[in-house]
Each structure stands twice: as structure tokens, then as C-alpha cells.
Amino acid sequence: MRKVKFHQAINMALEYSLKRDKSMILYGLGVSDPKEIFETTINLQKKFGSQRVFDTPNSENALTGMGIGYGMMGGRVVMTHQRLDFSLLSLDQLINNAAKLFYTSDGKFSVPITIRLIVGRGWGQGPNHSQALQSLFAHIPGLKVVSPSNPNNAYHLLISSIFDNNPTIFIEHRWLHNQEGRIDKIYKPKKIKSFEKISTGRDLTIVCNSLMTIESIKANKILKKNKIKCDIINLLSINPLNLNVVIKSVKKTGKLIVCDIDHGHISISSEIISSVASYRKNIFKKKPIKISMPNYPTPTGPSLTKNFYPNFINIIKSSEKILNRNIKIPKNKLEEIKLHDIPFKNYTGPF
């Protein structure tokens, strides 16, 4: 299959799902505007009509509830927020209704909705356009929380989320939209996968998701050149969380680095370290390391965000520490992060 961009993969998954389930609706601010949610919803209104694919008023809370009610009738729903930050207006609906209705109705009503939350980064997004609060959502029982890291898993994970009968928070990092890759065809939606093993090695375990998986892959190339072999585990789902593979890996390596797109305090990365620590008292040979956003709001300016958002350099530095050795970083790689506030070279803002 030919290569596609991440945003096309999202688009293809949405199109596949809209075709497969005639009850499905897709909506959110900008879904049918000229920018079509960073091109992810391109052509879908044209193909499926303005009743099934539509732009909305600025009413995040009611529109989330609307989707829940639609889902209770048996329809599938995808709602999109152009920034995760906007979805904070809808947490009553997500936490008090969506997460609980299947439970409270003892299985009579399902809430088969998927909420796409796009996480911003760089270019002056600042404190209210760059929050990646995956840990906040994943703390709530009854919500599923997933995130893709490349076109292929984006495509499959989105389809799985849509056809999953539970409210699923689909965290989609803005900086992935331009990633390129091949995707495997789908014939039938599969269950949400909990993880993907990205590489195998005995020296070190790296657990990551979303954009941090891309950073881990970058780091891995450098580590490989330095003869360091890593187990890299990309978590597709952080709620429910299946840590068997992580535990197995740490049993082997004894060394764990967890990479988080979100703040580190009370986070999925803390959960992972805590779970491994609770599994057996002694499978850590070195103390584990957490790499995450600082516990600060995001500043706007480029000089301030310089080392604010974590990247592969942090992973390399942490690897040096945990492996107790020096690792050479090629100069051209260092160049790469000089333009740290844009996702790719020709990006000119603003979102």
C-alpha cells in the first residue's frame, strides 16, 4: 500500500467507519470548515451529508451530552475538539454521564462515542492550547483512553475506538499529523489493542505513547548506533492499562524509562513505575526514570519552551544516566531540535 500521512489515515478511518455504520455521526467545531480539522475530515461532509457530518455551535458541554444521548440510542459518534483544552468544558458530561451510564444502567445503555482530542505543541500555543492531560482522563473508570503514534496505528486505533461500544478518548497529537507511513488494510474492526512493541533489546525498557513514541524511535536510532538495544513499548491504551509486557520487559532489562506527553505529577508514568514497583520488590536494577512535561503551565515564548516539551534528547540523557555511560549524539540530530517549536521545517504557524 502507498504511503499516507497521519492526517489522511485519520480521514480514511473516519470514512471507513461512516461507510460501515450508517448511524454514525461526526461533528465538532471546524469539521466541515475549509481547514477541515487539519485536513482530517476532508470531503467527509460532501460524501456523507450535513446531517451526519457537521460543524457545531460553541457549546462543548451540551454537544458532548448530545453525543452521549445519540449513542444511547445505538448510534455511533465521533466528536472532535481542535484542542484538548476546550474539552475541559465538557467534563461533567464525560465523567458524570459517559463514563457511568453503562454501569449504572447495568448494561442496558452503552455509550459508543469517540472523542478526538487534539494536543497542541510549540509555536506559542501557551498554557491553554497545549495541555496533554491524558492522565486526567485515564483516571476515570468507564472511560477508555487511547492514542496513536503513526498513520498505521492511527487508522486502526481510530476504527477500533469508533466500533468499541464505550466512551473512548482518542488523544491525537497535533505534531503527528504530518507523519508518513504505510497502513495495513482493515477488513473488520478489531478490539482496541493495548500496546505495540516497537523494538526489542536487553539493555533498557522504554515505555511511551503518542508523540513520545516518535521521540523514542529517534532516540533508539542513536542508542543503536551506540550499541544499546532497547525494548520499546508503545502504549496504545492507557485506560484500561495492560502492563504485562512492561513487567516482562523490566524483568529482563531491570531498567525502565517512561515517557509522557503530559505533566508528570500523578500521571500515567507514575502509575507505570508504581505498578512495576508493586509487582515484585526487586525487578528494578536501577531506579526508574520518568520523562514528562514539567509541572508548570506551558509558557508561550520559544526561549521558554526550549527544553520544556520533552524530546529524544531527554531520552538519551536519561539513558546515559540509567546505563551509566556516555552516549554520542550526532551533530545533525542536535541541529534538528534547534527549531524546537515547530513540527516540521516549513511550518509557519499559527496552529
Next chain:
Amino acid sequence: MRKVKFHQAINMALEYSLKRDKSMILYGLGVSDPKEIFETTINLQKKFGSQRVFDTPNSENALTGMGIGYGMMGGRVVMTHQRLDFSLLSLDQLINNAAKLFYTSDGKFSVPITIRLIVGRGWGQGPNHSQALQSLFAHIPGLKVVSPSNPNNAYHLLISSIFDNNPTIFIEHRWLHNQEGRIDKIYKPKKIKSFEKISTGRDLTIVCNSLMTIESIKANKILKKNKIKCDIINLLSINPLNLNVVIKSVKKTGKLIVCDIDHGHISISSEIISSVASYRKNIFKKKPIKISMPNYPTPTGPSLTKNFYPNFINIIKSSEKILNRNIKIPKNKLEEIKLHDIPFKNYTGPF
């Protein structure tokens, strides 16, 4: 000083603060109604007038924003939600505004507000009246999150929170309202305390807060009878979190039990275990144990909540496990939890 109930301690703290700072307002649904927020706001409207102490429309989101704006002008604010669950409507204001305005304005505007969140339990509170989402709030940099466990620390902690110049989430467990105890007089508001050491011992470290501190104290009595000496650390603040004392304690005991009023997945208890695990690879002599609410919505019926809310029995059982020995629980203590869905004997519902 004479003994007072927890709800009186809250009331005294509010009265002290309203007297001390003429700019302070106190509001929320029920603040001036005949039940006066479980008697915590009794007489305050009479004493300070209906402009400073007032009931509100059902508009949690705007009223939170209102308090933030009031605080930006230099006034102090206490807002009360009779259930934490209702505050989920206001998370945009708390996360996008309150938590960030001091930072974004680079110190020009403070948000000296305190949000009292009352956590329900038992008597059919069910999924939407019993959430204790402390970990959700404490994940957000810029918010402070504190909780008292007895009349004395309630009194001092509330005053400290009110006179702290930051947005502070004051988590107040409904089942503490009837606790009795003496309180030390206050002469001047002090900084928010991060913890209190409740007992000292070499065998085991128990970290807890809010109602789980009461349960830990109950457990401690039984443990003592069984010749087990514990370090019990009551966390007053979970954001910011100061874990020095916990680490010092675990260095000594090697054994850690963390008790949480909230769900355990991605929680303050995971954070604590993770932090200790990250401090040194080997200070755990036994694998740490987390006691928390299950990762399920709360069911309503009493037969279902029987072992749903954690209590001192869970602490004893975990102690048996971590210490690898049997612990005798006196029969009368077991009787106590038979009426597990009410806070005290003569409680007749509904809230």
C-alpha cells in the same frame, strides 16, 4: 480548649477568616439555607451579611469564574460544592483560568480562592455523589490540593488555604463532619502544612489523608495491640507534594502502605509509590501496597458497597501481607463496619 465537632471547626475557620479579611466572600449552593452546608456555614450570613455570604443560582461554572475574577481584584473567596461531583462543571474555570493566571500574568494577578469540595460516601450516594477525585485536581500544576482529617487540622488548614494566595482545592470528606476533637487557637494564618506525623514506629509506613487517616488511626490501634509500630503520615497537601518524610520513613521501615480515598488508577497513591521507587532502587524491603477505591463507579446499594469503600480492615489485611504475619482484629471492631454505609450510628440519610 473544649472539644468541637469537625463541622464546627470548619465554621470557626470560616468565621475567623471572614472577620480577619473584610474582602472575603463565601458562597455556594446552600451556604445560607436551613441546613447550612451540614452546619458548616451556620450563622455566617447573619453575622457578615448577604453580600459577603450568599446562596447562588445553579451555575457552577460561571460562579467559579466569578470567584476567580473577584480574587484577581484582591478579594478572598471561598466557594462550596456540596458534592465534589458538581464541581466537574467548573473545570474549565479551575484548570484553564484559576490554575494559570498567576503564571501567565507573570505574577501580576493572584487567584486567592478556596474551593471546598465535599466528598460523599455510603447511604446510596452512588456514582454521582461519592466521587473523591483528588488525583484529578492534584494533577494540575497551579492548583493546590489539600484535605483535613480532624477538627484541628481542618481548622488550621482551611485558614491557611483561605489566606494562601493561590487557588486551593479543599477536599472535605462528608464522613468527617461528625468527628470530635480539640483545636489549637490560631493567632495568625500559617503556610499550608504539607503533612502531619500521626504515630511513629519502625515496622511499617502508612501514608494516608482525609477519611483514610481516620481509618489508619483505627487500624493503628489494632496494630499496636499486636505489637506492631507504625509510622503514620497524614498528607495534608497532595499538590504540592513533599515526600521527604515518606522517604525517610520508608528508608527506616522498608514497607509502605498508601491509602487513598479516590480510585487507584493514576492516583496520588501511585505517585507516592513511584516517587519512592524512583528515589533509590532498593529502599523497599517488601513490595508496596496501595489501598484505594476500586476502578469502578460507585454502586448505590449497600450490599454492593460493602467492601467497596476502603476502611481499616483493608489496612489490617494489607499489613498482614506486608509484614507476613497474622493480626487479630477484636470482634467489636468487626461489628463496627457492619453498618458500613453510614458515618455514625444514628445517621438516617439521605445525605
Next chain:
Amino acid sequence: MNKNQILEILKNLLRIRMTELKISVEYSKQKMRCPVHLSIGQEAIAAPLKVLLTKKDIVVSGHRAHAHYIGKGCNLEKFIFELYLKEKGFSRGKAGSMHLFDKKNGFYGSSPIVANSIPLGVGMGYYNKINKIDNVVLIFFGDGATEEGVFYESLNFAAIHNLRVLFICENNFYSVYSNLKFRQPHNRKISEISKSLGIYSIKENGNDIRITTKTLSKALNFIKKNSKPILIEYSTFRFVEHCGPNKDDHLKYRNQSELNYWMKNDPIKIMYKFINNKDKSLLHKFKRNFNNELNSIFLKAEKLKYPKESVAYTNLYNEKS
């Protein structure tokens, strides 16, 4: 509407009242261990539902939902069993009074969070619209709920998309102990707000079963004919405390003249004034029978088994596909 239907509505009025009174009596025995918000005094709004709606029409509601549930003709036994939090309750004791469901009979949920079922109903209406189902969705809420932002957002969406949704505001002038005057500007009408939002709106007396039947039935016809939402604001009054089984007028948050006025306008009293003797005796007989039915349901409920503890750990996620 034929004679039988009218009689059925009157019976339904009594059915709701009698069930609520029975709950209030039995509640004090502490066997229904969950908060209850009784509808006593407000029954005339819900009583016509059984006759005016089909099973496929949908009702959603808030914390004070018993009347709507009974009024729509949902499963009374399973409801009472649920209040007792027993295994045979509709949600096996997971739900209780504040979360009512009866999918078969078109009761799609009630919620203890003020106003947060309003958008759900709108979403159900949207489903019906685009899947070309011409049933109506009724959304019940109180005056207090109209202070939550989500109410406005929901109305706006229903108006834009011309949904077949009937918004019913039961204005009982109080939110818990708080009078409207502390929460909304004086003399403001809720129905005027919804009108300004683009929703056809009416304001009516909610305690006279003749009026409620007529306005509801007209509204349903209007909705079906025009495919547009309507809002009805009914004024009414609750006779017992906000939450729980007792009177609380000793607390004096409602003044005596107000209480007198509404006691005089008790929907049951109003009904007895206009019906003829024959109907009276029919209703009398109905009451006797229904009383027996209630007694046996409550007795049964008390004796039923509780669900096993492990039931708490079921149905978190729907893993069927």
C-alpha cells in the same frame, strides 16, 4: 381523547401520588438506603404521559424523576425493587432512585446532576431526526436546571436542527431551599428566555390535570406536525422536603401564604372537584386495588435478596461487539 383515556390519566395521577406516599411512609424504615426526591404535589404534569405517549417516545429526567417514570407507565415493580436496592431492581441495586432506567418502556435515564440529562435528550432527538424516526423525546427538568449553561446550549442545538423534542420545565419555585428570587431576576419568565432562544414556548398551570393534558397533547401534535421543539413551563409545587420523605415546612423557607395557596391547588383536590360521581367511585375502586398492589410490591421488595457483592464489579465496559 375518549372517556377511557381520560379515566386512565386520572388513575395515573392517583397512581403516582399513592406510590410516592407509600415510598415516603416506608422510607423511614431505612430500607431504601438511597436519597429520594419525591414528586408529591407535582404529579399532574406526568400523569398524562401514559396515555399521550407510546412506548417508543422517550423520556429523560433529573433527580426528581419518580413521577415521570411512573407516569410513563414504566415497570413499577422493578422500580420499587431498585429503590430497595435489591437484585431484582432494574439495575440490580447499582442505580437507586437517582438513576432511573426502563429501556423497554422508553425511559432513557434520569440523572442526579442538575441539568445534565438535558443534552442527552437532545441527542436522542437528533438520532430520531436523522434516522427518520418520528417519536418524540420529552426532557423534564426543574426551574433550577434553567440556571445551568448546558440548558441554553441544548435549546440552541434543538432549535437549529428542528428536533422533535419537548422540553418540560417543572417550575416549583425552589431549588432545594432557595427561592427563585435569589437565583433569577424578579418577574423573569423562563418561557420568555426559551422563546428568545428560538423555541416556541408556553407557560401553564401544572397542577390542573385538564390543563396539563391539553397542553401536552397540543404540544405533541405541534411537534409532530412542524418537526420543531417546544418548551412548556409549568408552575407547580412540591409538598414534601427537597430530598427525603418528610414535610419540612417548620424550616420556614417557604412562607405560609404560599403553602396555603398550593395546598388548595393540590392536583388531586383539583381533580376531585371536576369529576362526576361515577368517576369518583371508579377511582375509589382503583385506589383500593392499587393500594393492595402497592402493599404487595413493597412487601415483596423487602423480602427480596440483595445482589451479591461481586455484582458491583460487572458492566464497567461493554465488550460485546
Next chain:
Amino acid sequence: MNKNQILEILKNLLRIRMTELKISVEYSKQKMRCPVHLSIGQEAIAAPLKVLLTKKDIVVSGHRAHAHYIGKGCNLEKFIFELYLKEKGFSRGKAGSMHLFDKKNGFYGSSPIVANSIPLGVGMGYYNKINKIDNVVLIFFGDGATEEGVFYESLNFAAIHNLRVLFICENNFYSVYSNLKFRQPHNRKISEISKSLGIYSIKENGNDIRITTKTLSKALNFIKKNSKPILIEYSTFRFVEHCGPNKDDHLKYRNQSELNYWMKNDPIKIMYKFINNKDKSLLHKFKRNFNNELNSIFLKAEKLKYPKESVAYTNLYNEKS
């Protein structure tokens, strides 16, 4: 109002336009690395503020806040420096265009989250009320913001407590690319909604500086005299893209007749039609001077130092007491 004041307002109109145009030109050099929502086309609403308000009157706004900031007479240099995210910006580069502050000059914040500064302004009004300060709070927001529930909740609170708050809705008919007609029922007036909520409300042309000056000044007088909130809905139009420095009319989300109509009604054009020649030449001189001022500010801004990385880790909590 005296001649000087009127002239000052006209200058202010130009000041806003020229600054925004300068930003739009310089933005493309990628030196102001943060999203900007320009006010070009909508300046007539903000231009009178400098003259009509005192420093102690307070303004809050949303994402499209430049005009309000400049219009109120806030610190222009610190503003531009902040857009460049430099150390000397008002928030040392932490804030950028979407979070404006100038405490000294009564600008109490703008927010990139639609509608979420509205309740802040209401709280400021409440502070003034109970601490007996008679300044007014102005709250600016767009038509899109009136779809967020918090707008209604905020208006209700202001109405109940009779706050000295002036709500100003800049209705430019679009929220990003979305026309009002997809978001609100046809022909509905925002000012009618606020009226139904109990707020005195007017709707006016927002592009004629004479009208905006008059209505704002009347509204301020009304508020001060009656201690009551007002809402003004101004119709206006934005001339460049929603976010960013460019025109985007090739995207055709706004139709040509609409564009023509509003281009003809450019507030600057309207102004030039009614002023006399003497004023014209005064303004001409002003423009030249202000242009120089702008050039030197922007030059300075470019050259200024960035804040050190460590600044990012300051002022999370206020630990002073």
C-alpha cells in the same frame, strides 16, 4: 464631549488599525511565534475606550483582544514586546497575544478559551459592588461566545446582583469559518436573549465611530446611574483571517456581497467621510508620527533579548503573604 476628546477617539481608531496592520506585516517574518487574532475591521468598538474610561475601569476580553488592549490605552511597547515573546514583554514571554494583561491600566486579562473570561469580569463587578467601588467593568466577547453556557450563567448573576458591568458582544457573524446561521436559529437576536434574561440590551452598528462612542457613553452613564448591567450587541466584520495575518477570502466561506458591504463600511472609511479637512490634516500628522513610533517599537522589539529559559519555572504559585 469636547473637541479634543473626539479627536483623541479618532486617533485611537487609527492607532488600533495601524498597530494591527503593522503586526500583520511583521508577523509573516515568523518573529512573533504565537497565534494572533487581529481586530482589523472591528476597531470602532474599542477606539472610544481610552476617552470614555478611566484607568480604574476594567476591561476583560477573549482571544480577539488587541483592539481592546490598545483601545483602552494600555502599554503599547510592552504589548508588542510580548508578541515578540521577549523579556521586556508584560509577561516576559509567558503570555503572548492570547493572554493580555496590563494591571496598571485596568486591563485584567484576555483568554483564548471562548467565553471563559466573561464570568471573571462579572466577579470583578461583584468585587466593585460590595467593596463600594464605582468603576465599571467591560466584558468583550464575540457572537460565538454567546453559544457557551457560561455566558448565560454570567448574565444571570450580573442581573440578580445589579452589577456595574457592560457586556459588549462584537457580532462579526462568524466563529472561525462558521456563519451564524449554522450556529444559531435564523434571525435570532443576541440582544433579545440577554433582554429576556433580565439585562437591559441594545443592538447597534459597530463600525461607525460616532455611534459606538455615543452608545458606549450612554451605556456607561446608565450603568453608573442605575447600578445595573447592560449588554450592547454591535454588528461588525473582521477583514483578515480568523487567526493569522492574512486575508483568506479565497476560501470563500464568506460571500462576495457580504464582503463588499462591509468593505464599504470599513470604520476608517466611515470616519473619513464625516470629518472636516482640518481634522483630516491633524489625523494625517498623527499617522505619520504614530507610524514612526510603531517602527521604532517593532525594531526595538526585534532586537530585545529573549527571557532566559529559567523564567519558565517562575511564578507558578504566589508564596507571598
